[in-house]
Amino acid sequence: MKKTQFERDAVEFASRAVQFDRAGETSPAAFYYREAAQALQAALLAGSQVAGLTEKANEYLNRAEELLKQSSSSSTHQLVRPAAQQLQLDRAKFLFLQALDEDEACNSEDALELYTQAVELCLQARNSTEDRALQEKLTNVATSGLERAEALKCKIHGTPSAKSPALPKSPSSKPCPQHRAAANLGSVDENSHARAASSASGDRSSEKKLFISGSEGYSKEEIRVLRITSVINGREYVPFLATDRNDRFAFILPFNDPDGKLLLSPKQRDSFSHWVRPEDLSSDPKVIELVDCFSIRQTVVSDCSFVASLAVSALYEKRFSKKIITSIIYPQNRQGQPVYNPCGKYTVKLNINGVPRKVVIDDTLPIGKHSELLCSYSNNKNEFWVSLLEKAYMKVMGGYDFPGSNSNIDLHALTGWIPERVSIRPNDEDFNKDALFKKLLERHQRGDVLVTLATGELDEAEAERSGLVPTHAYAMLDVKEVLGRRLFLLKNPWSHLRWKGKYSERDTVSWTPDLAEALHYNPRNASMFDNGVFWIDYDSLLHFFDVAYLNWNPGLFKYTYCMHESWNAVVGPTRDVYNIGENPQYTLELGKPGCAVWILLTRHITDRDDFANNKEYIALLVYKTQGKKVYLPFDPPPHIDGARINSPHYLCKLVVPPAGDTRYTLVLSQYEKSNTIHYTLRAYATCPFQLARIGNPYKYVREEKRGAWTAETAGGCGNHPQTYGNNPVYQVCLQSPDDNNQVLVTLKGPKQYQLGFDVVAVTLDDPSSQYAFSRKSSGMYKSGFTVLELERVPAGIYNIVPSTFLPFQEGPFFLSVSSTCPFKFSRLR
Known part of the structure; x- marks a missing residue:
């Protein structure tokens, strides 16, 4: 990288540091001050001639150290007590904007109701405050709402429009204006209403840009399956439709989830004080202020895989400017950005049980006895996307007492990206460490894949010596091959506790000046601020980590199709070691050879205990039998076989050579089948294809x-x-x-x-x-x-x-x- 790039990075990091510093955000401010100092030192090493770089770098480092001393606890949140009338004004503005949405959509009766509620809320707030500036703002909103409401009444009843009546005066108010102007709403953005619906998202395409390779409608059987598996942990999560983007989010009173508060985990209950809303934690709450993987912090909820998934998704958004995680939160403005809702209702779109589903939450969050949030959060204390997404996912999973997961499952739920599990077995002759590294290096740089890694079992002494947490998920932020070294940049979701071995910030031998310059890394600076981010060499990673979870961009393929079906427990033998003729089977017919097809089998899970103690072992087999039914598991032998695994997702990757077959048989398999399962079979391909269930022709x-x-x-x-x-x-x-x-x-x-x-x-x-x-x-x-x-x-x-x-x-x-x-x-x- 050129010295000028380091200089530009330093300016950007310093600007962010100052911004956070002024806002009183000590942890992110300290982090960015150190990043700025590191960039300045890299610029010096690259030959920068700008005067005063060393002094400025030292200044930033000193300020970072001072900020960290000031902050006794980075998880403590200063509670804010906004005036009730100000909250009512915020909700009234949001009501007014939702009314504009309905008005523009010609939903006159719904718009009239929302305008009326906005006016009533403004009048109520205006009559209970002595603040003249606030009274004026409330009057402006009420006037605009009243004028439009009267016009809609005339339209609905077919009567001529009359002059809008004046609002009643409050004791300290001036005569209110009689014209409608959106500017009277003050700082509210006219465009901050939800985007118009364009198409339903509950169809067979998992990605908007993919072509559906088959019929778009669902059969009665598929609708039955999706209806059954919409009920998860006793609550219904219906498929997300395009109309849900324009759901009603505005209310006179703060929204409370009709399903009640989420169950807390034991650790949360030990420290729990009460529930708070974003308005209690920030004077200027936002859903998103700055999408940044470094700001995400896990607390007492045992969901490291989910938080690691958020981190790699946030990094992807930042690097490639494509919304894969923030796009699932509603309400949104016309630019597709999630907006803060002072009324407290949010909808999150999660890929659960075969289709995107609608998860409605309120914005109440658990806070502890020392004003610390008892959920994951962003160090950017004005933004709440991390907490809201976690709450939505925890709601589906039955509460904050999370049974545990892995990032394949979590990332697929958040993004819909295709999950693949790669076991790390250095001593296994089938494990090709060089091929895995090459794949991660090339595909991660291109943005084709999101990666997290999980450690295996470590005894207490080994964990202490290594700095790694046993059976814990880490986000992979980068992978590099530099100066003959293979290195990975990982992040602990806890935002502290780092690797202590080779290439850690403690390692003064491995970090040569050339290597530090090539990776823009200063071990000395890094040692001053533990944010859970560290470099580790590939050999150490292979020794301490058990699994790599890869989630692939569906956009790598052009065509897709899925089927939602059931496998009844009474159909076929318990074990299919002799007979697979009664297993669900499918014909896969490709439009041409020389293409790639990935088939994802997803078992639907509707119960927390099933998720925590998954005893259903599944697999998907591929046979070269020209799409005909297979009866014997090894006659002929399968073209692609695999171990039965107790994961909801099983990925089968079929690469067809130019002169290869174009018709295959897909067979579902279970180990010791005992329960009826519902599942989705989804194929992704680089060429057109047909996927169809093999029926029983025998009458x-x-x-x-x-x-x-x-x-x-x-x-x-x-x-x-x-x-x-x-x-x-x-x-x-x-x-x-x-x-x-x-x-x-x-x-x-x-x-x-x-x-x-x-x-x-x-x-x-x-x-x-x-x-x-x-x-x-x-x-x-x-x-x-x-x-x-x-x-x-x-x-x-x-x-x-x-x-x-x-x-x-x-x-x-x-x-x-x-x-x-x-x-x-x-x-x-």
């Missing part, structure tokens, strides 16, 4: 549930001609006018036996049929279960001979015959 089924190989009938396979003829024989008579019939035969028996069967043609209705055959076999004998699916079977009579591989193996069996045409079924022997 006619007959079963033999009491079959058995006895001492007389256990004849074994055809390799034993002396006894083979003793096996049971069943006869099937296909009753069809054509030859295009399908038949499915399945045989189940003791798992300790190898099973098989033959299908032998006896007589055909049309012996000259081109599809005629004399004998078909189920193939290699298999343990406990085997199957044969026949296509284009001519009408006629066939015998089925089930057998074990060896003779004299006695035991029960279950024979099932299914067909697309009517048939007769009987036992001959």
